[in-house]
Amino acid sequence: MSANALSQEALFSALRQVKDPELGRDIVSLNMVRHLEVDDGVVTVEIVLTTPACPLRDQIQDDVKAALMALPGVKEVRVNLQANVATDGRIRGSLQLPVKNAVAVASGKGGVGKTTVAVNLAVALAKEGATVGLLDADIYGPNVPTMLGVDRLPPFQGEKLQPAEAFGVKVMSIGFLVPQGKPLIWRGPMLHSAIRQFLSDVAWGELDYLIIDLPPGTGDAPLSLAQSIPLTGAVIVTLPQAVSVEDAARSLEMFRELNVPVLGVIENMSYLELPDGSRMDVFGQGGGEKLAQKAGVPFLGNIPMDPMVRVGGDHGSPVVVAKPDSAPAKALKEIARRLAAQISVTALQAERPAPKIEITG
Numbered sequence: 001m002s003a004n005a006l007s008q009e010a011l012f013s014a015l016r017q018v019k020d021p022e023l024g025r026d027i028v029s030l031n032m033v034r035h036l037e038v039d040d041g042v043v044t045v046e047i048v049l050t051t052p053a054c055p056l057r058d059q060i061q062d063d064v065k066a067a068l069m070a071l072p073g074v075k076e077v078r079v080n081l082q083a084n085v086a087t088d089g090r091i092r093g094s095l096q097l098p099v100k101n102a103v104a105v106a107s108g109k110g111g112v113g114k115t116t117v118a119v120n121l122a123v124a125l126a127k128e129g130a131t132v133g134l135l136d137a138d139i140y141g142p143n144v145p146t147m148l149g150v151d152r153l154p155p156f157q158g159e160k161l162q163p164a165e166a167f168g169v170k171v172m173s174i175g176f177l178v179p180q181g182k183p184l185i186w187r188g189p190m191l192h193s194a195i196r197q198f199l200s201d202v203a204w205g206e207l208d209y210l211i212i213d214l215p216p217g218t219g220d221a222p223l224s225l226a227q228s229i230p231l232t233g234a235v236i237v238t239l240p241q242a243v244s245v246e247d248a249a250r251s252l253e254m255f256r257e258l259n260v261p262v263l264g265v266i267e268n269m270s271y272l273e274l275p276d277g278s279r280m281d282v283f284g285q286g287g288g289e290k291l292a293q294k295a296g297v298p299f300l301g302n303i304p305m306d307p308m309v310r311v312g313g314d315h316g317s318p319v320v321v322a323k324p325d326s327a328p329a330k331a332l333k334e335i336a337r338r339l340a341a342q343i344s345v346t347a348l349q350a351e352r353p354a355p356k357i358e359i360t361g
């Protein structure tokens with residue numbers, strides 16, 4: 001068969017065989033094929049990954065080559081890999097902010113490790129090559145500055161507040177603006193305007209992901225937030241134990257009622273590894289996964305209990321950078337990738353420009 005017989009249908013049906021292993025869907029329906037050119041049997045294809053440091057890029061590249069080379073008439077395949085974090089465009093549209101995705105990290109109960117998870121996810125995403133901001137909106141316990149080892153904002157410049165920066169993440173916290181140790185007694189309207197100001201009066205710059213650490217529970221803060229910014233979604237952090245899961249379920253339901261997609265459930269402190277290698281289920285077992293299953297949302301993974309996580313938080317050095325090869329750090333990095341994939345899926349459901357196709361020979 002000659003190269004001229006290579007039709008758009010044949011090329012696209014070959015590319016449909018290639019799945020993004022993390023997103024679990026084919027690269028055509030994920031809108032990752034942006035430009036396709038055929039010239040005398042040489043196929044040049046541009047594939048746009050949905051995260052900048054996709055760990056499976058080599059596999060996707062190999063699969064694209066293999067699928068196209070299998071077509072009669074194809075002599076050579078050139079794959080041009082790009083990355084562009086997907087967005088539904090709603091934040092840019094409604095708030096004129098160059099932020100692609102805003103993701104709330106929430107929990108039903110306090111003390112389940114929500115802030116620890118938010119901090120480590122933000123740093124892990126930045127390490128993957130994404131541009132990341134972290135907004136600490138936990139009015140009851142703004143711990144993000146401590147966990148990232150920053151205690152003040154840079155000097156005021158221009159018209160906007162400059163965020164602090166740590167481990168490649170831009171950081172803003174209510175904790176920077178109030179004297180240490182003072183309680184914050186804020187009700188809905190104050191919180192609402194504070195959250196809006198944190199979005200509009202801070203020089204965030206272009207961000208792929210803005211991670212927002214919420215106070216625990218289902219009070220004014222998540223409500224204000226969901227009304228202030230078109231969230232891409234929310235993730236729910238829980239312990240495996242029943243009472244934590246019950247409260248997490250309430251938090252999950254609240255986001256659903258607010259029409260905020262739930263991107264997944266993360267189970268923290270899932271087990272403690274003992275010196276003999278056995279595992280102790282300190283807080284029970286499997287509650288997070290069961291919650292995700294029951295709610296029909298992805299389970300993003302579990303994080304073991306490990307003193308290194310606490311030490312990293314207390315010393316302003318998140319475990320994903322302080323001990324990147326430890327079990328909790330590996331779990332957190334894996335969860336960050338799964339979360340990025342879920343964000344992409346959610347955003348891509350809204351954003352679908354048509355690919356550009358040229359067949360010249």
Ligand SMILES: Nc1ncnc2c1ncn2[C@@H]1O[C@H](COP(=O)(O)OP(=O)(O)OP(=O)(O)O)[C@@H](O)[C@H]1O
Pocket residue numbers: 107109110111112113114115116117138141143215216268269303304305306307308309310311313314328
């Ligand atoms: N996987 C873990 N292993 C060991 N310690 C952890 C782990 N996750 C969190 N911690 C510790 O548990 C404590 C509570 O964590 P964190 O402050 O992140 O919880 P939170 O849910 O954000 O609490 P709050 O209700 O104050 O918002 C901290 O001391 C933290 O270092």
